[in-house]
Amino acid sequence: MSTLPGYDHVPSSTPCLDGTDSAAKVAKSTKRTGPNYVYYRLYTKLGAFESNHALYYNNRFIGRIPSKLFPPPHTVASVKRSLCKLEDLLEPDKALIFTPNSSPAPIEDSTRFSLYAPSGPGLSEQDPIALVVESEKRTEEVSQSEKLPECPDDTDIHYGKSLYYRVYSSDGKGEKEAKTSFDESDISLGRINILFIAPPHTAESLKACIAKVEGLVTPGHALYKDIELFQDMTSDAAMSDTDVISFQGDSYPGSDEGDPVALVNAIANTAADQKVKPTLGKVLSE
Known part of the structure; x- marks a missing residue:
């Protein structure tokens, strides 16, 4: 059985004369x-x-x-x-x-x-x-009763880095207005937080995340297989679902709002709730 980093192994030692174990004292001090x-x-x-x-x-x-x-x-x-x-x-x-x-x-x-x-x-x-987990469905809905503090404005910890994208519909009418748009002069440009993307970070997890946020068909829907993800606006071929994406460093697909990733052949999920929760606004787009 392996142990995750974060615990210091305490070597054995001779018990103290007062009946206490010096190793136990050391272990206690590391907590x-x-x-x-x-x-x-x-x-x-x-x-x-x-x-x-x-x-x-x-x-x-x-x-x-x-x-x-x-x-x-x-x-x-x-x-x-x-x-x-x-x-x-x-x-x-x-x-x-x-x-x-x-x-x-x-x-x-x-x-x-x-x-x-x-x-x-x-x-x-x-x-x-x-x-x-397989589903966010819960056995029962529980509201948190205690008063919670406000999240401090520390983008490195709580909001991570941004990923920019455009969505193109399957009807051939061009780009769609993004639900996470942030620029009134370019409402088709969307922005999400990389912390919102499920691990492992692949083209598939990014595509699924954008599809959910934009109210599109998601994995399991018959038409989802037709949606393609391009890593930038000049790509000749779509990414494979298994392509690994690293968000380490400052350069990754969608890191530049001038060269976002593109989701093509997007199909709206008419049965889904098209309204993004208000609480997602800051978390997704800051």
Whole structure:
């Protein structure tokens, strides 16, 4: 069983004369002081959705739960089950955990989390774990009762980086007005936050995310296969769904608003709610 970084191994030593174990003292000193929490983001393959245990009232996409609510052993499998239960989510056995968010593959179920270490995956809002589930449908709807603080205006932590895109409809009438438009002089240019894209980060996860935000048909719909994603406006061929996209650094597909990615053959999902939630506005487009 492997252990995620964030816990210092304490070597054995001779017990002290006063009956206490010096190694235990060292171990205790490596633990963080004050309450311990697990920080996380929730996703389906279509993108992020809100937590029932949000950290901020104006950014409900990052959740926080006290570590004491997670029973041992603290393996990935156990943490998944606990998170799904605490968030009232279905099918925990099908859930996946990614850490960090940019990881190309989920963490193995047998891997151990160190939930009481001074630092490590899931132990701060700067380094939350990503839980990807089959559906955002919940067993019951729960409203968070306690008063939450306002999310500080720290774009590096809470809003990440922007990705720009244009959507072209299948009817051949050109570009569509983007639901996440931010420039009145160019309303077809959309912008989302890369933190809204579900891991692993591939052309497929980006395409699905834009499709959800724009109210288009999504994976599972018969016409979804016709939608194509181009990495820039001058590309001759569409990206393959399995193409890996790295959002590390400042240059990635859609990083430049002058050269956005393009979603072509877009088909509206008439059965879907076409209205983007107001809470998504700042999180998606800042």
